[in-house]
Amino acid sequence: MKFWIQRQLTVIVVVALLGSLSLVGCTSPQADSSTTATEAPTITAQANNQDMSELPKLEGKATVVMTVNGSPITIEVDGDRAPVTAGNFVDLVERGFYDGLTFHRVVKEPNPFVAQGGDPEGTGMGGFVDPDTNQPRYIPLEIAPEGSDEPVYGKPIGGTPALKHDRGAIAMARSQAPNSASSQFYFTLADHSFLDGNYAVFGRVTDGMEAVDGIAQGDSIESAKVTAGLENLKK
Template sequence: MSNLPKLEGKATVVMTVNGSPITIEVDGTAAPVTAGNFVDLVNQGVYDGVAFHRVVREPQPFVVQGGDPQSKDPKVPMARLGTGGFIDPTTSQERYVPLEIQPEGSDMPVYSQTFDEAKIKAQPKLKHSRGAVAMARSRLPDSASSQFYFALADLPFLDGSYAVFGYVTEGMDVIDDIQQGDRIESAKVVSGLDNLKN
């Protein structure tokens, strides 16, 4: 993990979708590696032009997911999206971040295992409430790269299994209107970039 960016403190990211801003407070106090990865990718322009490839509102509101860099290419079919991650230009390898979830009452996150696997009974400090921003991953705990999702509702069954790293503070109405295929026009770090340590 020493080679991964970390966020020491908080940062604010403004994402523009369908011409409207979404403001995200990114929390490096409880998820320094996950938050650092996201802020670093925003700062590198990785999310500019990327599509939301997974939108689940039925049978009840669930998630809006994006962040697959393959989606910048309009020729890549939607069905193939959800498999790509950030390829680090310095190593030409995909960058993965470990599963990182801090239990309430603890000073340190738990890494590389879900709360069930670690036999932790506590709630996570950062919960899947409506507006939570978290990392998407495959079955393997340490498989998150660049894909993230917005929680459209409180999703307590995901707590302790997926890493929340921030919350939408403005623009949930914009997220509620996102359709599959909509793109992130731009994402900018508007404050807290000095808290990013590479």
């Protein structure tokens, strides 16, 4: 009986954490303020079949150093397994988009979960608007299955992904709509395999994980800079 209760509590916690990650991600291209927790945002055919040739891509690896609370966090960005997601992130870093933005959601209780940032509005509902076109940029869900050379786009995968939600992974937040990611990202504060195949991991922290552990809600990204691999970014 005790085991059954513990199991049920674990399930409840997992569902709550997954919901918090989804619902504070970016809104979909057609979502509005009336979208509720039980409504999946609508994505039009144009958004589902967006021309990925117009999106930045990272052909290879890059290194980004993000400074939070005076401490550097070194991130290896993996364009080999997630070229569109990685390209989007590196492009935004290079633009200086993340400088000064806050971590609007940090979940450490009852167990370490994620530190999420990258929203220019600081509310969990914002994303990147391209100043050249004055249009929001959305990227498709991009997950490469383990052992495959090609990512799957636009839908979760049922198998094991090549990039997993291990402690120190960096991935894109989104709404319930698969193709709604824009600029919001999160660091995983522990291993969370239940997220694998549903959210796009695009890199990992290689140094400075203690700084990630120290992030509190409201902390700012002082700076983010591409220190290696910028030549691999293709626009």
